Amino acid sequence: MAQLIGAASLIVSFFVPTSAMATTSDWVSSPGGMIRLVAAPPKADGTIPATLEVKLNPGWKTYWREPGASGIPPQVTLDPESGVVLEKIGFPVPKTFDDGVVRYVGYDRSVAFPLTLKRVHGEGDVNIRASVFLGICEDICIPVQGELTLALKQGDFDNPLDGARIDDAVAALPEAPSKEFSVTASRYDPANALLHLSLRLPAGEGHPELFLAGPSGVTFGKPEIRPEGDTELSATIPVRLTGKDRELKGKPIVVTVRARDRSMETTLAFD
Numbered sequence: 001m002a003q004l005i006g007a008a009s010l011i012v013s014f015f016v017p018t019s020a021m022a023t024t025s026d027w028v029s030s031p032g033g034m035i036r037l038v039a040a041p042p043k044a045d046g047t048i049p050a051t052l053e054v055k056l057n058p059g060w061k062t063y064w065r066e067p068g069a070s071g072i073p074p075q076v077t078l079d080p081e082s083g084v085v086l087e088k089i090g091f092p093v094p095k096t097f098d099d100g101v102v103r104y105v106g107y108d109r110s111v112a113f114p115l116t117l118k119r120v121h122g123e124g125d126v127n128i129r130a131s132v133f134l135g136i137c138e139d140i141c142i143p144v145q146g147e148l149t150l151a152l153k154q155g156d157f158d159n160p161l162d163g164a165r166i167d168d169a170v171a172a173l174p175e176a177p178s179k180e181f182s183v184t185a186s187r188y189d190p191a192n193a194l195l196h197l198s199l200r201l202p203a204g205e206g207h208p209e210l211f212l213a214g215p216s217g218v219t220f221g222k223p224e225i226r227p228e229g230d231t232e233l234s235a236t237i238p239v240r241l242t243g244k245d246r247e248l249k250g251k252p253i254v255v256t257v258r259a260r261d262r263s264m265e266t267t268l269a270f271d
Contacts, residue, residue: 024162025128028146032060032136033110037148038162039117039128048084048117048152051169052076052132055110062111062136064094065254066213066220068104072135072143074113079129083122090114092172093256093263094211103222105211112169126152174256174265180231181264183255188239188248188270195220195237201259203231209258210235215251217243 027034039050052074054062063071078086090113094105119126130148135141177183185198201208212220221238228234241248253268 023150023152025130025148025150027055028132028144028148030136030144030146031142032138032144033057033062035132035134035144035146035148037115037128037130037132037150038112038165039150039152040163040166041152041154042119042126046119047087048119048126048128049166049170050115050117050128051112051166052089052115053110053112053165054107054134054136056108056136060136060138061097061106061108062134063104063106064211064213065089065091066211067106067135068096069102071104071106071137071141072133074132074134076115077131077133078117079131082127082129084117084119084126084128086115087118088114088116090116090170090173091256092169093174093258093265096209096211112165112172114166114169114173124154128152174263177264177266181257181259181262183257183266183268184232186268186270190248193239193241195239195253197235197237197255199233199235199257201231201233201257202262204260207260208233210237211256211258212237213254213256217241217245218248218251218253 023039025037027036033054033056036053037050038053039048042048056062063073065073067073076086076089078084092111094107096105128150132146132148134144136144180200180202182200183197184200187196189196208225210223210225219240224236226234248270255268256265257263
């Protein structure tokens, strides 16, 4: 049996709309696009709403948290001397790309990944120094490494449009599970290495896509989706476990569902 954890609702609790000023780092360019950080001043609890913006050139793509057979998901490492830590990265719902040889998951247009940063010590101005590593691809994947810095200075007037960019990135995240849109049952079959899911979709939101991501050592094959009425479906997903620990028990599995214009995200934890 699996417990359903409201991952999307946890994300929402961290990624609250800022409605505030913000500032940006300089753009770092690569052959396929550019990346930068946008951040708002710290809140009373030390939380710093931010985004990693990826501006893609036409025809280029970048990757989701679980890219598939190839690709590099976005990774953000903060300089500990800045007194700021990364608590969460949010991922908008992606697309599946299949060229007949390789199947991968990501984005074919510019995208912003909401970040929750947390100030753990210090007062006054905040200087954020982040190392960012991700993949951008056209025909082949190009690793992009960028060193991004920005300063949040107390009392400065920053650009309110940048604060709106953070709000828009948060609004683009998948919604939390609800009575009308959720995973209703799940079962892992270790003998056949298959994950079985039952889902409820909003009425009229057909042709769903299903995306799964797990920790290191857990990967997933192409889901086989079977409609069961207007608002119900079942899915069977091949699971591959590598490394020393070949158990799914205790490993969080993120499930993201796109149903036309809506998306939902939750987490499964297997006993």
